[in-house]
Amino acid sequence: MTLPLLEVRGLKTVFHDLAGAWPAVDGVDLLVHPGEILGLVGESGSGKSVTGFSLVQLIDPPGEVVSGDVLFKGEDLRSASEERLRSLRGDRIAMIFQDPLMTLNPVLSIGEQMCEAIQEHRNCSRQDALKEASRALSRVGISSPEARLKQFPHEFSGGMRQRVAIATALLNEPDLIIADEPTTALDVTIQSQILFEVQKLSRETGTAVIWITHDLAVVAELADRVAVMYAGRIVETGTVDDVLDRPRHPYTVGLLGSSAASASPGERLKQINGAAPSISARPSGCPFRPRCERALAVCEQIDPSPQILDGHGYRCHNPVPEGSAL
Amino acid sequence: MTAYILQRLIQSVLVLLAVSIVVFLAVYGIGDPIELLVPPQVSAAERAAMIRRLGLDLPVWQQYLSFLGNALKGDLGRSFVHGVPAAGLILARLPATFELVLLAMSGAALIGVPLGLLAGLNPESRPSRAIMAGTILGFSLPSFWKGMMLVLLFSVALGWLPTAGRGETVSLFGIQTSLLTLDGIRHLILPALNLAIPNMALMVRLVAAGTTEAMTQDYVKYARAKGVRRKRIVGRHVLRNILIPVVTVAGMEFGSLVAFSTITETVFAWPGMGKLLIDSIYHLDRPVVVAYVMLATLLFVAVNFLVDVLYAALDPRVKLTGEMA
Numbered sequence: 001m002t003l004p005l006l007e008v009r010g011l012k013t014v015f016h017d018l019a020g021a022w023p024a025v026d027g028v029d030l031l032v033h034p035g036e037i038l039g040l041v042g043e044s045g046s047g048k049s050v051t052g053f054s055l056v057q058l059i060d061p062p063g064e065v066v067s068g069d070v071l072f073k074g075e076d077l078r079s080a081s082e083e084r085l086r087s088l089r090g091d092r093i094a095m096i097f098q099d100p101l102m103t104l105n106p107v108l109s110i111g112e113q114m115c116e117a118i119q120e121h122r123n124c125s126r127q128d129a130l131k132e133a134s135r136a137l138s139r140v141g142i143s144s145p146e147a148r149l150k151q152f153p154h155e156f157s158g159g160m161r162q163r164v165a166i167a168t169a170l171l172n173e174p175d176l177i178i179a180d181e182p183t184t185a186l187d188v189t190i191q192s193q194i195l196f197e198v199q200k201l202s203r204e205t206g207t208a209v210i211w212i213t214h215d216l217a218v219v220a221e222l223a224d225r226v227a228v229m230y231a232g233r234i235v236e237t238g239t240v241d242d243v244l245d246r247p248r249h250p251y252t253v254g255l256l257g258s259s260a261a262s263a264s265p266g267e268r269l270k271q272i273n274g275a276a277p278s279i280s281a282r283p284s285g286c287p288f289r290p291r292c293e294r295a296l297a298v299c300e301q302i303d304p305s306p307q308i309l310d311g312h313g314y315r316c317h318n319p320v321p322e323g324s325a326l
Numbered sequence: 327m328t329a330y331i332l333q334r335l336i337q338s339v340l341v342l343l344a345v346s347i348v349v350f351l352a353v354y355g356i357g358d359p360i361e362l363l364v365p366p367q368v369s370a371a372e373r374a375a376m377i378r379r380l381g382l383d384l385p386v387w388q389q390y391l392s393f394l395g396n397a398l399k400g401d402l403g404r405s406f407v408h409g410v411p412a413a414g415l416i417l418a419r420l421p422a423t424f425e426l427v428l429l430a431m432s433g434a435a436l437i438g439v440p441l442g443l444l445a446g447l448n449p450e451s452r453p454s455r456a457i458m459a460g461t462i463l464g465f466s467l468p469s470f471w472k473g474m475m476l477v478l479l480f481s482v483a484l485g486w487l488p489t490a491g492r493g494e495t496v497s498l499f500g501i502q503t504s505l506l507t508l509d510g511i512r513h514l515i516l517p518a519l520n521l522a523i524p525n526m527a528l529m530v531r532l533v534a535a536g537t538t539e540a541m542t543q544d545y546v547k548y549a550r551a552k553g554v555r556r557k558r559i560v561g562r563h564v565l566r567n568i569l570i571p572v573v574t575v576a577g578m579e580f581g582s583l584v585a586f587s588t589i590t591e592t593v594f595a596w597p598g599m600g601k602l603l604i605d606s607i608y609h610l611d612r613p614v615v616v617a618y619v620m621l622a623t624l625l626f627v628a629v630n631f632l633v634d635v636l637y638a639a640l641d642p643r644v645k646l647t648g649e650m651a
Contacts, residue, residue: 058551090553097551102544107566107641116562117552152642168552 011068039219042229111149238312403613423598442533464527536568
């Protein structure tokens with residue numbers, strides 16, 4: 001196996017308020033290999049976006065990354081200087097945000113916002129930067145890119161703006177792209193176009209991608225490996241085939257069972273009983289225990305530690321037997 | 327664009343018309359200028375002749391209509407006191423006020439915007455709190471008191487700057503200016519400072535509030551995720567967004583200072599338009615007061631238009647289009 005591109009151990013990010021520090025990310029382990037697409041799946045509030053921002057140390061007060069290691073090509077990002085982090089962000093590690101309507105600055109031209117991503121990282125004239133930006137735009141399927149660069153965000157549709165964000169992420173041929181639900185705000189046709197393009201670009205350029213989403217169908221289509229998040233921790237991880245076809249954690253089984261694809265027409269969609277625990281009211285032991293049909297007495301006492309078996313890991317005292325799930 | 331300008335012109339004319347009616351009635355109500363203008367020993371016949379000559383024997387609506395008719399021909403009436411055209415009298419005082427306000431507003435912006443950025447970027451820090459506390463003082467100290475304190479400190483106690491007056495001027499393209507002589511600038515500093523302080527406070531507050539809000543926006547976080555340096559995030563992404571409200575307020579303040587810096591001009595005996603307005607009100611010099619308010623309204627209309635044009639330049643989402651259809 002090659003050296004991992006990104007290795008995360010025991011990452012913990014808390015949010016402070018007057019009553020204390022609440023863990024949004026609570027001991028996350030992740031491994032991303034070069035050129036690999038990792039789907040980070042979880043429901044709202046599971047801590048997947050906070051994980052994404054914690055990786056590049058973009059957590060603002062009242063949030064704080066309190067422990068764990070984030071090793072990017074062997075370099076510990078948690079102890080890196082702010083200037084070192086800045087030089088990595090947008091260059092080696094690019095991000096795509098969830099809401100394309102909010103992320104582009106409304107008063108600056110697309111060209112300026114793309115060029116700065118180049119010019120803040122290497123010496124490059126404005127002319128050359130614009131040429132690169134224009135090439136990147138045509139790569140994500142935007143026609144007449146030169147004219148588009150002179151325009152402003154409000155002259156683009158949501159889908160076009162997200163393409164701009166993807167093109168911007170590609171400008172410096174990063175080693176890793178962290179994409180935080182980039183297609184959630186888009187309609188299904190545009191979503192699948194963008195998924196196709198990202199997959200293609202990842203294959204062509206050897207860029208690894210962490211694709212944060214709540215949509216299992218997207219993961220099945222796009223990712224090589226999956227990590228399922230619940231209540232701030234990874235509860236199951238493995239290849240797409242392992243996790244989606246042979247899930248072991250009851251939460252993963254519940255998620256798969258509740259997706260529309262697994263129901264026959266006319267049937268009510270299954271759902272997982274109860275709601276995800278809020279950040280300030282995590283139950284003792286295993287956080288999924290109150291909603292779990294397979295909970296044992298031990299689940300109340302001891303939080304299960306991750307068990308890695310052949311790259312397919314899960315955190316459960318009483319996992320679903322292999323092959324019996326769906 | 328043409329439709330927009332046309333629409334604005336029609337609006338402006340309506341505003342001017344409304345203001346002219348209000349101000350004419352108000353000035354009419356203040357008092358009878360004859361008591362002040364005509365010496366008591368003058369005979370009744372001479373007095374009646376004088377009233378007729380000034381047109382004060384007519385009912386108010388006729389006076390107004392004749393004013394309006396003359397105004398349309400560009401004649402805003404003659405000063406009762408000075409006997410010269412009111413508009414000319416006012417415009418002759420314009421350069422003095424204009425250079426004062428120009429200096430005050432550029433000072434307020436050049437100091438207020440950076441201080442506001444500083445306070446907005448670290449709202450919890452000690453210097454920021456000091457700046458924000460200072461702005462409350464800047465707002466609330468009354469102009470006349472502040473002016474006298476400045477004179478007391480810098481002219482009387484320290485003896486650094488002159489107490490009052492305009493100082494030496496030179497002619498530039500036929501306009502008298504004191505910006506080009508050392509003596510003129512020494513005379514300008516205190517009154518300009520007096521005008522600048524509350525505006526500086528206003529700018530600091532506006533910019534600080536805008537900066538604090540802008541820094542939490544997604545586009546700032548996205549810029550950071552792109553690896554953009556902090557200097558550029560603040561100077562380009564944030565500043566560009568908060569300049570829009572700043573330009574609005576600066577425009578309005580500029581207009582109101584040019585038209586109504588009466589207190590400062592009185593305290594520092596600055597021979598500007600504000601001083602003229604106060605003197606004319608004392609003497610019930612109706613044509614000058616009316617002409618003054620009309621010119622001030624015109625100024626505001628012009629400044630507003632300029633601000634709108636600047637909007638379009640600053641914010642690409644703004645298009646100047648008329649609703650004529």
